[in-house]
Amino acid sequence: MGRPPCCDKLGVKKGPWTPEEDIILVSYIQEHGPGNWRSVPVSTGLMRCSKSCRLRWTNYLRPGIKRGNFTSHEEGVIVHLQSLLGNRWAAIASYLPRRTDNDIKNYWNTHLKKKLRKQQAMGAIFAPPASSPGTAGDNFDHRHHHDMISRADGHGAGQAYINMEVSQLIAGRGQSPFAAAAAEACSSSSYASSVDNISKLLGSFMKSSPPPPPHNSYDADDVKPVLPFDSMSGTGSAELSFTTSVQQPALMEAGVGYGYDDENETKPQQHQAPLSSIEKWLFDEAAELELSDECYSVPMLF
């Protein structure tokens, strides 16, 4: 289709955001919600393009973002999902609700790629299961692979393949990536980092705002609460977590039962399959984390 870039107008500011700009953006979003990005620069007077505003919000200012210090379990989830889904960072981020796709992408490019190469050279500790085609590297056309799976009907070979992969991923001890992410979400210190970002900016303004109802968390249209994780495992720990509407579990789009479905949220689907060594390792890690982390309700800023 092709269209001119939205940011090539004169007078559109680029580069790092200033605290003042952040305050303006956060204030606007608190009042109007994060939809309709095009109106943001117009309404706020920010000399930024709508896209830049959206990115700043989703990658940095949005509440609930966990920054830095990826745990070994998060690494494991990323590695595994990358081997399944390829570089579909938004999809991968849907399994780590507190991480942004940009963050995961950066972490992959700067840390995990190297780490994997090293590990593979040392004896393939991180090597994907035998059933997983390709490696976690860049040589395999993961998107094509995933698309093929997505388009397969519910009884096709692709479906069978990905069911197996995902069931392996979620099967161990009733754990799931969501549960693991929830355990991560229970770390109050990790949450504080992004709360700090905003609360620093808004100071007493934020403190004076009463907490809104859950569905209004930070985007009434764009956000829905993630189910309590016990809907899948019966052992949920997080009271509430949030993800954007685009952050549907990626494998569900492939027709994969991820323990529940949208229409009938509380129907657990059991996909039991033997764990490969890597999954076992992943969930051993997760279990330790979940048991040790203290859970809390996600503070709601908006």
Place this chain on the structure above:
DNA sequence: AAGAGTCACAACCGCTTCCGC
């Protein structure tokens, strides 16, 4: 102490997808 090299991550660019008309 200073310059070069490397790393980490925020932000940008441009293509794709979605959706309303």
Place this chain on the structure above:
DNA sequence: TGCGGAAGCGGTTGTGACTCT
């Protein structure tokens, strides 16, 4: 059904911080 605008997404770049020599 096709078009065009808006949002989403992934790849890439820019730059400040850090480390090494």
